[in-house]
Amino acid sequence: MVPRRSALSNYRAGVFSLWLLLGLASCQSASQLDPKAPKEAYKFTEMDIRSERHLSTVHVPVSISINDVQRQINAQVNGLIYEDNDPNDNNGDKFLTKVWKRGTILVSAQDSLFQFVVPLRIWVRAGVSVLGFTQYKETEFELDLRFKSKFDLDPDWSVHTQTQPDGYGWVRRPTISVIGLNIPITNLVSRMIDKNLGTITQAIDQQIRKNVDLKTPVLRAWNLLREPYLISEAYRTYLQVVPKRVLITPLRFDGSVIRSTIGIEGFTLTTTGNKPDVRPAVSLPDLTVVNQVKDDFRIGLLSEVSYPEAARLAAENFVGKTFPLTGGYSITLTSIDLYGQNENLIIKAGLSGTIKGDIYLRGRPYYDPKTQTISLQNLAYDLDTRNILQRSASWLLQGTFAKTLQEQLTFPVGSQITDVQKQLQARLHNNAIAKGVVINGRIDHIQPDQVYLTSTGMLAVVNATGRIDVKVDGLQ
Numbered sequence: 001m002v003p004r005r006s007a008l009s010n011y012r013a014g015v016f017s018l019w020l021l022l023g024l025a026s027c028q029s030a031s032q033l034d035p036k037a038p039k040e041a042y043k044f045t046e047m048d049i050r051s052e053r054h055l056s057t058v059h060v061p062v063s064i065s066i067n068d069v070q071r072q073i074n075a076q077v078n079g080l081i082y083e084d085n086d087p088n089d090n091n092g093d094k095f096l097t098k099v100w101k102r103g104t105i106l107v108s109a110q111d112s113l114f115q116f117v118v119p120l121r122i123w124v125r126a127g128v129s130v131l132g133f134t135q136y137k138e139t140e141f142e143l144d145l146r147f148k149s150k151f152d153l154d155p156d157w158s159v160h161t162q163t164q165p166d167g168y169g170w171v172r173r174p175t176i177s178v179i180g181l182n183i184p185i186t187n188l189v190s191r192m193i194d195k196n197l198g199t200i201t202q203a204i205d206q207q208i209r210k211n212v213d214l215k216t217p218v219l220r221a222w223n224l225l226r227e228p229y230l231i232s233e234a235y236r237t238y239l240q241v242v243p244k245r246v247l248i249t250p251l252r253f254d255g256s257v258i259r260s261t262i263g264i265e266g267f268t269l270t271t272t273g274n275k276p277d278v279r280p281a282v283s284l285p286d287l288t289v290v291n292q293v294k295d296d297f298r299i300g301l302l303s304e305v306s307y308p309e310a311a312r313l314a315a316e317n318f319v320g321k322t323f324p325l326t327g328g329y330s331i332t333l334t335s336i337d338l339y340g341q342n343e344n345l346i347i348k349a350g351l352s353g354t355i356k357g358d359i360y361l362r363g364r365p366y367y368d369p370k371t372q373t374i375s376l377q378n379l380a381y382d383l384d385t386r387n388i389l390q391r392s393a394s395w396l397l398q399g400t401f402a403k404t405l406q407e408q409l410t411f412p413v414g415s416q417i418t419d420v421q422k423q424l425q426a427r428l429h430n431n432a433i434a435k436g437v438v439i440n441g442r443i444d445h446i447q448p449d450q451v452y453l454t455s456t457g458m459l460a461v462v463n464a465t466g467r468i469d470v471k472v473d474g475l476q
Contacts, residue, residue, distance in 0.1 A: 033357030263293030372414020
């Protein structure tokens with residue numbers, strides 16, 4: 001017969017069994033993870049990324065009619081263009097003169113030289129010796145001077161001409177009155193003109209350099225080019241040119257038209273959001289003469305996904321999803337957060353199940369042109385997370401959780417890039433941006449660049465290459 005236990009013995013046995021069950025339950029509860037979070041860090045700001053765009057060249061073929069050149073020169077060169085008020089200069093020649101423009105300067109071109117016919121009215125006060133006495137007599141006459149001139153632009157945008165005389169024709173010959181008689185002095189004046197032609201051509205060159213102003217209209221066009229240009233209202237995307245250098249090919253003559261090509265080198269990029277604030281430039285870079293200007297261009301199309309938006313997209317696909325793993329283990333993703341550490345995207349994943357707590361993974365984002373998404377490559381557990389898992393949940397390291405995230409965690413940006421590309425192409429077709437200034441172009445190729453991480457999000461950069469021509473007709 002087995003003796004009955006006392007009430008105290010039964011109580012002790014019950015307490016022992018309860019502690020045993022609690023101990024077993026404790027051994028079977030989920031491990032709590034608390035790895036150190038990787039430090040948030042960024043190499044680039046959004047402006048850094050934009051300034052890294054490859055140098056582009058805007059190809060500007062320019063055609064200017066000779067009539068426009070003639071109109072501009074006549075608008076700028078007027079009135080008195082030369083005077084000599086000293087009778088004692090030129091070895092005491094006793095010759096004073098003033099020269100005015102009389103009518104329209106005629107311009108033509110041949111063999112890379114401009115030819116000018118300059119109608120002049122000339123006043124002369126000359127010292128005439130009569131019986132040993134010098135008397136000063138005045139006269140006025142008219143003639144057409146002919147010049148040949150080579151036209152150049154200096155690096156500071158000033159007009160530089162090298163003018164040479166090419167003869168002249170009398171319209172009204174000079175005479176002076178001596179003792180009531182009109183005495184022709186054509187030969188005397190001809191000698192004086194021949195003697196002073198070099199001085200006159202120098203004066204013409206100085207007047208052209210002083211009065212023909214190209215810098216002002218070019219600076220106006222420069223600032224027009226720098227002005228941000230809306231290409232997509234839906235995405236508030238602006239095309240912006242940041243010019244750095246201006247190139248020009250030598251002038252060439254084609255019938256009654258002068259032709260050249262201007263190249264504007266700079267950074268061409270797209271920006272999203274509010275219209276960029278661009279202050280007008282007050283000066284131009286030096287002009288560089290080259291034999292040829294490239295006619296290709298490159299535009300960086302930037303598509304940004306903010307970290308909160310990326311986390312929201314990821315949460316829609318993964319939060320609440322359970323991942324069964326080998327060995328009877330399983331985890332459920334309870335939360336997800338994203339931020340950057342230099343070139344890597346950091347994923348903070350909250351877990352429940354066999355283990356619980358937060359873990360951190362890192363992977364490098366890239367733009368996948370096949371899927372038109374920002375995807376991840378080389379996704380792996382962060383070092384501190386890996387060390388903790390090695391001790392408490394090595395089965396997670398050997399499972400497919402990280403691989404599944406890498407394959408399925410993507411962020412679509414293709415539709416935005418495609419829409420911006422379509423908008424840009426539409427705006428590159430026969431688009432008159434100002435009087436006499438028309439843009440035409442095409443996009444030939446789209447080439448992925450890379451994904452940059454900034455403090456606000458991921459920026460996928462895709463380079464669009466092709467050709468842009470800005471046609472300038474005439475001098476407006």
